Amino acid sequence: MPNPFTYFVPLFAVLILGEAYISYREDKDLYNLKDSMASTWVGIGAAILNTLTKAYQIGLFFLFYELFEPLRIEFLGYDNLGWAWWVWALCLVGDDFNFYWHHRFCHTVRIFWAAHLVHHSSEKFNLGTAFRNGWTIFLYKPIYWIWMPILGFNPVMIALCMSFNSIYQFFLHSTLVPRIPVFGAVFNTPWVHQVHHACNVEYLDRNHGGILIIWDRIFGTYLDKDKYLETKFGVLHPPTKHDPITLNFHEFQDIWKDVRGVKSWKAKFMYVFGPPGWSHDGSRKTSKMLQQEWEQQQKALQAAGQQKTPDLQVANA
Incomplete structure (x- = not known):
C-alpha cells in the first residue's frame, strides 16, 4: 500500500x-x-x-x-x-x-x-x-x-x-x-x-x-496562545548533544539510571510509568507541580498589587 x-x-x-x-x-x-x-x-x-x-x-x-x-x-x-x-x-x-x-x-x-x-x-x-x-x-x-x-x-x-x-x-x-x-x-x-x-x-x-x-x-487540556507572552520552544531539560542517537535515546538512558538507583519497586515503577519529572526524593518536579507553583506565584503577585493600590491612593490624595 x-x-x-x-x-x-x-x-x-x-x-x-x-x-x-x-x-x-x-x-x-x-x-x-x-x-x-x-x-x-x-x-x-x-x-x-x-x-x-x-x-x-x-x-x-x-x-x-x-x-x-x-x-x-x-x-x-x-x-x-x-x-x-x-x-x-x-x-x-x-x-x-x-x-x-x-x-x-x-x-x-x-x-x-x-x-x-x-x-x-x-x-x-x-x-x-x-x-x-x-x-x-x-x-x-x-x-x-x-x-x-x-x-x-x-x-x-x-x-x-x-x-x-x-x-x-x-x-x-x-x-x-x-x-x-x-x-x-x-x-x-x-x-x-x-x-x-x-x-x-x-x-x-x-x-x-x-x-x-x-x-x-x-x-480540559486546551489553552490559547497569549500573544503578549514570549514563547520559548524546546524542553525544560534539553539534551547536551544533538546527534540523532542522543536525541532518540538519552531519556531511556536516564530512566535506566533512575531505576537502578533506587531499591523500592514502587519507585522503580514510577520512574518508568510515572509522569516525567517525578522523583522519589522530591529533587525534581513534574509539570503539574511546576504549574501549581507558577499559579501560587501569580496569586501572590496579584495580592501584592492589590495591597499596594490603597497606599498609592493615599499618597496621591
Whole structure:
C-alpha cells in the first residue's frame, strides 16, 4: 500500500525552503544549520523505521480485524463496516481521537515521553520540526487504534487515515501563520500548536490534538496562545548533544539510571510509568507541580498589587 505522505514530500520541501527564505529576508531566526541537520537526520531515520514497521502495524490491525469478525456477525449483525463515505468520516474522527490520547499519554507517562521527547527537542519551531519523530514510537503507537479493526474498520482505511493525520500536522509547525478565528475553534492550527511545543511553565502539556482541537476543549487540556507572552520552544531539560542517537535515546538512558538507583519497586515503577519529572526524593518536579507553583506565584503577585493600590491612593490624595 503506498503511503500518501511520500507524495507530499516535494510540497513539504518547497514550503520549508520558502519559510527559510522568509526567515532570512525578515531576520526572524527560524532556522539554523545545526538544528536543521538534526531534524533532517532524525526525520530520515523515522521515515525508514516507519516504513519497516508499517507491515507490523497493518498486520496487527488485520489480526484483530479477522479475529473479531465472527463476534461482529453474531453480536453486531455485520462482518465489516465497508468503504462508504460516512465510514471514512467516522474513521478520520476515530483516528484523531486515538491520536489525542496517544499524544497525551506521551506527555504524561515517562517511558512514552522518552519515545516522543525528540519531537520537542528543537528550540526552533519551524516546518522542519515536523519531521522530528521518535524512532521507537512506532512500536507501541498502534495499540491505541486496536478498537477500530475490532469494530470492523478496514485496516487499510485506518492506515490511510493515520497518514492523512500526519500530513495535516506538518502544516501546524510554523510561527508565520496568524490566529484563524472560526476554523481554529474546531481544528488544530499553528497558532495553538505553538503552545504545545513551548516550554513555558504555563504552556506545558497542552493542546495534544492532531487535526481537531475539540478533544482538548472536551478533556480540559486546551489553552490559547497569549500573544503578549514570549514563547520559548524546546524542553525544560534539553539534551547536551544533538546527534540523532542522543536525541532518540538519552531519556531511556536516564530512566535506566533512575531505576537502578533506587531499591523500592514502587519507585522503580514510577520512574518508568510515572509522569516525567517525578522523583522519589522530591529533587525534581513534574509539570503539574511546576504549574501549581507558577499559579501560587501569580496569586501572590496579584495580592501584592492589590495591597499596594490603597497606599498609592493615599499618597496621591
